[in-house]
Amino acid sequence: MRYWSWLFAAHAARDSLLGIYALTAEWRALLDPGTEIEVARLKLVWWREELERTAAGSALHPITRYLADLPHAAAADFGPLTQSVDAAAVEVAGAPLEQGIELESHADALYGAPLLVAARLAGARGELNRAKACIAALAAGEYLARVIREYRREARIGRIPFAVDELLAAGIDNDDLVAGEPPPRLQAYLIQLQRRAAGYFSNAAAALGPEERPALRHLPVLAALGAKHLNDRQRGSGADFRLGDLYNAWNAARRAAIAR
Numbered sequence: 694m695r696y697w698s699w700l701f702a703a704h705a706a707r708d709s710l711l712g713i714y715a716l717t718a719e720w721r722a723l724l725d726p727g728t729e730i731e732v733a734r735l736k737l738v739w740w741r742e743e744l745e746r747t748a749a750g751s752a753l754h755p756i757t758r759y760l761a762d763l764p765h766a767a768a769a770d771f772g773p774l775t776q777s778v779d780a781a782a783v784e785v786a787g788a789p790l791e792q793g794i795e796l797e798s799h800a801d802a803l804y805g806a807p808l809l810v811a812a813r814l815a816g817a818r819g820e821l822n823r824a825k826a827c828i829a830a831l832a833a834g835e836y837l838a839r840v841i842r843e844y845r846r847e848a849r850i851g852r853i854p855f856a857v858d859e860l861l862a863a864g865i866d867n868d869d870l871v872a873g874e875p876p877p878r879l880q881a882y883l884i885q886l887q888r889r890a891a892g893y894f895s896n897a898a899a900a901l902g903p904e905e906r907p908a909l910r911h912l913p914v915l916a917a918l919g920a921k922h923l924n925d926r927q928r929g930s931g932a933d934f935r936l937g938d939l940y941n942a943w944n945a946a947r948r949a950a951i952a953r
Contacts (some may be wrong), residue, residue: 694916697938701946709814710911712760713807715775719756720781727844733785741778747771760814769813773806789853796856797833805832808912817908826899827912828952834893834919841923844870855882885921893919899944903952910949917945929942 695714695877702710720740723733747757748771760766780803790796805828812824840847840854847854848870859882869879897916901909921941 694915694922694938695920697942698911699941701914703815703908703950706815706817706909706911709763709765709811710762711758712763713811713814715756716760717777717804717807717909720778721848724781724784724842726852730785730787732848735784737778737782737785741775741782744771744774744778763814765814765816769810771810772812774803775801777804777806784852785853790856792858793856797829798834800832800836801829803832804835805829808832812909815908817859823901823905824909824912825895827909827916830893830897830900831912831915834890834897834916834923837890837893838919838923841883841886841890845872853916855886888903889925890919894923901949906949906952910946914942916946917941 695710699710699714700709702881720737722728723736743754744753747761748750750761752758752761760771762771780799784801784803790799808828808831809821809825811829812821817824817947844854848867853860853867853870855865863878865879865880865882869876872879875883894916898913901912906913918938918941921937
């Protein structure tokens with residue numbers, strides 16, 4: 694998804710997206726259940742320190758040095774990236790969301806903050822008001838899509854990927870989360886989450902106005918591909934997404950470029 698959004702992004706946005714996507718790829722790898730928890734925790738501590746060095750003008754890592762050298766870096770605020778690292782650290786520690794209402798803010802910190810910084814590094818200013826709403830919806834959709842896909846792997850290492858109050862209300866316990874086949878009550882809950890995720894991707898696609906869409910067309914691309922992958926998983930499709938992603942990304946970017 695990120696590759697296609699970068700490929701079809703506006704020219705002015707591509708350099709910042711490249712750096713931000715490289716940065717978040719480092720953090721996303723640390724969230725994988727296969728990563729040793731103590732290693733992930735120590736690396737996230739280092740990354741938080743690195744972001745402080747970056748804000749102070751003394752970055753060490755090649756990715757943060759690349760970001761610091763971008764033309765608009767001096768005017769950009771790198772602070773939101775620390776929110777992303779902190780949210781990742783919470784997940785690595787296994788701390789669950791206690792209530793479903795916390796999902797949007799957590800997802801926005803984890804996935805939305807880097808996209809906002811990328812827009813600022815690309816020089817976006819007036820477009821950011823509507824972009825924030827689009828990015829927040831994208832982040833919530835991506836978070837739900839990930840936990841729907843990975844919940845079993847997460848649960849098997851002791852993480853609870855869903856909001857605790859929602860699990861209790863649905864009568865879902867730990868045995869349900871690690872079962873090879875989800876029992877009916879869990880299946881019903883997953884379908885509900887898929888619908889919520891689809892709604893978030895739809896809201897993200899509609900959030901940008903005609904003025905913002907050309908410069909930020911990578912965001913509609915992410916929304917279109919997020920919805921496409923979600924629908925394919927719901928149908929149980931195991932098809933290779935590459936050709937379909939190419940068409941959907943191109944179509945979303947073309948429509949955004951002409952403000953449709």
